[in-house]
Amino acid sequence: MSVSTKPAPSGAPAFLALACVGAILTPGSAWAADPAAPATGDAAGGGTADAGEGGSHREQWITVKGTYARPDVASAKSTASLLDTPQTITVIDKATLQKQNLLTLRDALTTLPGITFGAGEGGGGFGDSINLRGYSANTDITIDGVRDSAQYSRTETFDLQQIEVYNGANSVFNGSGSVGGTINLVSKLPEKRDETVIGASGGTDDYYRATLDSNIRVNDLVAFRLNAVYHHNDVPGRDVERYKRYGVAPAVTIGIDSPTRWTLMGYYQHDDNVPQYGVPYFPALGGKPDGIPYGQYFGYANVDRQKQTIGQLTSIVEHDFDDRFSIRNLTRWEEIKQTTVVDPPQAGVFHLGDICITGAAPLGYVPEGAGGTCKSGSIVVPEGSYLPGGPRGNLRDTRNTMLYDQVDLRGRVQTGPVSHEFVLGASAAWEHYNLDTGKLFMNADGSNPYAASGLPQIIIGGDPVDYTGPLNYVRSSKPYGSRDDYAAYLFDTSRIGELFEVNFGLRWEHSVGDFTTINYNVTPGAAFETISANIPQHTSDNLFSYRFGGVFKPTRSVSLYVAYGNSKTPSISTVNGGCTTGTVGTSTFVNFCDFAPEKAKNYEIGAKADLFHHHLQLTAALFRNERLNFRLPSTGLDESGNSVSVQVPGGKSRVDGLALGASGNITRAWTIFANYTYLKSKVIKSLPDDCEANPTGTAACNTLYLAAPLQGGPLQQTPKHSGSLFTTYQLPFGLQLGYGLTYEGSFAIVTNPSALIDGKYPKSKDWLTHRFFASYPVTPKLTAQVNVQNFTNTHYYTSIRNNGWAIPGATRSATFSLFYNF
Template sequence: MSSKPSSSAARRTFLALSCIAPVFSVAPAHAQQSDGQRVLGGVTVSDSAIDEQPGRKLESPKRTRPVLDTPQTITVLSSEVIEQQNLLTLRDVLSTVPGITFGAGEAGTGPGDNITFRGYSAANDITIDGVRDSAQVTRTDPFNLEQIEVTNGANSVVSGAGSTGGNINIVSKRPKADDAYVATAGVGTDNYYRATVDLNKRVNDLVAFRLNGMWHRNDVPGRDVEDYKRWGVAPSVTIGIDSPTSLTLQYFHQEDDNVPQYGVPYYSGTVPGVHRSDYFGYRNVDKQRINIDQMTAIFDHAFSDTVSIRNLARWQDSRQLTVVNPPQGTYCLTTGVTPTGGSCGTVPAGYYQPSGPRGTTRDIRNQLLFDQFDIKAVFNTGAIEHTIDLGGSATWEKYDLNNGNSLRNADGTSVTLPLINIDNPNDVVTGPTGFTYGSNLYTGPVNFIRTGHTLGEQTNVAAYLFDTMKLGKLELSAGARIERNVGTTRADTIAASTTSTVTQGQVTPGTETRSADTLFSYRVGLNYKPVEAVSLYAAYGNSRTPSKNSVNGSCTTAGENGATTSTCNVNPESAQNYEIGAKAELFDGGLLLTAAAFRNERDKYAVISGDPAVPNQQLDGKSRVDGIALGASGKITPDWSITTNYTYLKSKLLQSVSDYCLANPGAVTGTRTCTNTPTNPNPGAGQYLTQTPKHSASLFTTYRLPFGLTLGYGFTYQGKFLLSAAVPATATAAAVKAISSDDYLIHQGFLSYDFSPNLSAQLNVKNIGNKLYYQRIRNNGWATPGDARSAVLTLTAKM
């Protein structure tokens, strides 16, 4: 096993790449000219993204063409659309994007944005300004957000390792050239209070300053205990605004104090007697505290209309402390059986005995250093026009986790938890004698006993080249990326209490594991433009996912978890994306229409080998998702705007076991770990993938009337999907339904009125029909009720 790369070595790699910018700045480079650019001193320079038409320009310098001419399905949600719908978390925003679902927060990993994208996990595929954001936190506010770019399909070539189903890029606000001052204040149901400011000031010819701030609190609609409280500030300054050379400095700080959302018990459906508002954790113990600090420096220099360089450097420190009590335990219904029909044991009817991951505590710190350098150029080779981006990046990340339990006696021993009434968990409801009864107000001892300490470190160094070649009405876009990804993890165990062999707090060092991979990813697309406003394209790309894809993750070595489960020496998993589509701009570019048919094929993913002679997992797993995506965004008329999307996904599990187990099905014997059987040699083959709805759609549209009133309506539809894997293809409809979610359709209303050009009021009503539905479902565990009906009134003042 190789030794762990030191922090100093990682930082040296980072600093070396940071120095590339001055080296290249003495050589010519090229920059693409686009709409909204300004000419100063003979050099064309771009305005900030806020001055572009919302939803049409992509933030990354790797994107050499606008959305219309990029041969891939990309959904862009502008800050205007997000604010009109009053979407307040990343989860809220992405819930309006068809093809994305959210998994339940596991007690072992804590709450966070557990995203599934077109059938595949995307929890590690979130970037901010193109920089990987690995922190497993709940991203809770859009106050400093310019737009969100959702790229569909395998996308490692742009966003790096992973991105099997796609990538989600959050674009931060930056200073703009013209003065603008915006302040909002909102009140609503469920103790909703919110205030924001967005102040942009052109200080002089060269300097512009922008300040974004937010204070927010609200109870989760329809829930008794869960709430959000947060504040944030994001100042930024650009030196050289509207100049060929500029430096933008940004700082971001946000603090959250939330109650974790684990919802209600869920066993192939809700438990009889449970209400949507009930809280099954401990309301005086549970917490989620998040603290994020981020500093970014962006240097741009344009040598001419066709030459530019850019360097982005970032430091980030994210911390999250969680204490959670998921609603797990033995539930005895009033009928005297458990929700699954089993025996209640000693638990009396109508009560539940809390158990499982109660009191789980995780104190996490993620640190990041990142640098990326790009050269952009436009030039001709004969009749072919090239628009290229050549660049490289270096990333260093560190993960530090202290975990344990807070519901312990001082000596580290476990506490005895009282029974709680299912119908009324808020109060102590006594039942048969001989038992101790309690409520969701915990009255026992609270002592944090640390039981583990995990350290992870990850470095990534990458180089890439993108080129769009234009010849008449044809455009060929190609990109390639090579990267070296190295990660280490060490998990120490700590004695919770004193025994005959250990003393409380004694540390047993874990074995350090290491994963090192060289990844090559690529994408190519051919675009035909019969007219300027239409693109017809076909594209192909891949993704590569290493065993340790995130600084938070780890790999295993032989002997740790059985003889055939080692992952540290397994080659990266791979996936392919095939796509054909069409895009068109109508009404003088006001409306963008998109349509695509695609296949996402995960052709090599790791499964247990089952062969005692082969300790490493094997890349024999296979699955695929075929689909159709339709979308429309923009303005049909100057007064009528629309954002709508529909996605159809037909997913299929092709192979869930190794080739060895497929050829040798049978019972486990000795170290042999094949769990398939001769009657079911390929468990789940032919079945749908989990968390992958066949149909999903969303709509939000507004119409402005002549007298200052704007009316709007929206809906979100989520089709049903499987919650558990490895279901036989021959399973009955009833068996499949028992492990499937329900579909849901929710409606929202919008109304705004302009009192003057500088003062307006906006009313949002969400879930108009007060529909009861569930998200983030962990079958045979818990599920989160969707927000109940709520209303918010917001006043906006502009100067």
């Protein structure tokens, strides 16, 4: 376990590794001399502390008076504390979110090493694209333990109690997938006290924000909590992109002090954003070509948009039979709608200096033609201009709905000398997905108004360009997906005396997936808008997953453990997409659903220790995560001798790594949170058996070889070194100062042989950012806070797409906030 933030530069990996363990070398006498003294600072990565009656600063709404409050996992399936759970789990609590001004899920996860981000768009559309320990985690996000598989942008943390990251293959917790791990978002619930916090913030880049967190104990039976937010900001360093949203989350608990409790929660959020698609990025030119401004927008500012609405209703009924047994039922309905119009700067032609950047592999640029001309077909691109190409004016209108129910029986029993804490449960989920997609920049008859002249060109370094042509929506397809999952599971922690614990989880799941696409003819003429359908896809799989761990406790505050777990991923792994299809000849689709599920395995050995009377926790783990049996492209012949694009199982890759963490108080005034992760990734098998021995022996195998990841090479978007640090110090008169840094090492952008440049993988550049935090209790009820992000104004890229564009990281920004507590 650990609890949140980020690390350093080229020489930074060694520094970060030392930072995570350096707290041990810091004199511990501050705690040893006064073991009963409460903490006055709060852990930079999670726990918070109260200064006591005479303290200089009370952390409103996030303190346990007079004690150090370490966050713990909130999962209903957890049967042990973080210290005694044999797995690397990172918790980012609401104190950390507030102190570092982490407003979105992406902001929060950026502070964790081992996590990178794709460039916005996955198979399900625009939204969070997360890579956890080398593997996609787009559909491995849960809210209160409930799968949240829609592809959208999780832009708010106002209603989050904490964020939990479970590292390593573990579909035993939340179902199929979870190859690299799971990310769980924990909602705020009513509490047994009266407290209201009003927040107001302003800052650079047209930043303003208002929040409300009000918990009211109505009477002995009822407690009510209301969280609300309004937010607006331009993206620092960008000309056009902005975030604008509001949200409200009421919750009420009836029977808050009784054995039987019913909590009803609602959540509503609406976003009106300009999506980020960044700038052109070509590895052969060292990344962003010289002459292209870091902040320029290459879309059409007046039509590009991302509008999303999130609606959620949750019921939780709990009953305590006695102090040993309890039962809990959670029911949730959710609907997520998103409409996007996007214009990414991929394809097209950039005319810069004496080169024409085309995006063509492998180099991405060609010299100017005779007389200094730069053309796309017959269209001339003047020097200093960009002729857009690729998917311009694409409109996607998506709708995800889900109904979910989960029941858990929790108990504690004794069998001879062994004590057990267990959870026995079952769940059912029904998900549906609809997409309406097509092109917007068209004539009413479906013809392309720019077929001859090209889309309106954009001056490089000029002002944002508005689209002034015809706007007519021409639908191209309507995919539909559904997925039903039924599961039963058992988790248990067995304690054998004071020294040994055995922790295990078992899960059986029946997963049924269906997907089909209705296609619309977009060719002008008699056949315009006529309909055809792909072959419906269907899967039905029984999945068995598990996790086992053994814990040795030489002292009560130290855990040494070994663990092993797996995950299973069916062919239809998400409601947003079906199985991969291939073609026979020119038109007939081949369904590749009838494959055994992919597998993943995680091996881990680690240690956790609570020091200084549980004020500081250190963690270390070595791990191997393997992905097995994933689909590989192949070719063959059908009965008529036609060439067939097919898929075969058998792919294999792995990630070996080291994770170090430190979180808590070094002294009563000094807190630290530090994480370091080392990842060594390798593609073990990426070609089918008939091509593996001689990948260039035939034309078909050579084609596959050039397009597949190179065997023996690294995985994409998996940096070897990454880390984070956030530390605060509270002065005697109440002022608290903090410093943080985030480091991400370079990683391979693309790994197939056809993309090699001078025999080397195109790689990103490593980056290091710094941030500053300060807070001061103006009065006992009013706290002022200052945050400066990226105060060295480093230019870097958080997401790099392998087809010619990347999203720049936010430049320097500053915010000033006031929090009033009563």
